[in-house]
Structure formats: structure tokens, C-alpha cells
Amino acid sequence: QVQLVESGGGLVQAGGSLRLSCAASTRTFSSYCMGWFRQAPGKDREFVAAISWRGGTTFYADSVKGRFTISRDNAKNTVYLQMNSLKPEDTAVYYCAARQGVPKTTKNEYDYWGQGTQVTVSS
16 A cells, blocks of 8 residues: 655746655555646546656656656655646646556556645736
């Protein structure tokens, strides 16, 4: 069982930056691929970014490519999402997720989820 706790959300103006963190409570964190997803009101949960267990492979949604960066620190059992040049359309609850094996971009492929952290970008 893996427990995930996100933090770092908040209110920011358009063009600003935030860094989300997701702390995992497992001794085998380095064996999990990690993903970030987001869900805006009235919309389906969508893929944002994913990273392999060692951090050497990353994937991004087209909508965030060039603005967001996913990274991980296996010594701290933590995955990060650095979000720059934020836009009002980035407003959503952001969730981190974990799975073993290779990174995936579909939410149904992930086994463990955090409770989410709210990101609000004002125009």
C-alpha cells in the first residue's frame, strides 16, 4: 500500500509559478513510476506529466509542455511538479499517482492516488 500526500497548491496570478510536491509513504518509492493529473470543475481528470522510477524518462501533456517540469528525489520519497507561466486554464485540483512498471499517461493505469491539492490561477 502506498499513501500519497500532495502539497504546494494555492492561488497565483497568471504568469506566475508554483511547485507542487507529493510525498510517498513507502520504502520502495524508487520502484514506482509517478504521475501528475488534474481535474477542473465539470471536467474529466486529465494527464499532466509522468516520470519513470529512476527519473530518466518523462512525459508531458501537450498543454503543459515547455511550462511544467516533473522531477523526483528518491532519497526523499518525493515527486515534484514545477509549474511556470501559469494560465487560468491550469486551474484545477492536482493529483499525484503511483504505479509500478513503465510510466503511463492514462489514469486507469495508476494504482495509488493522493487526495489532491487545489491550484487556482487568476487572470
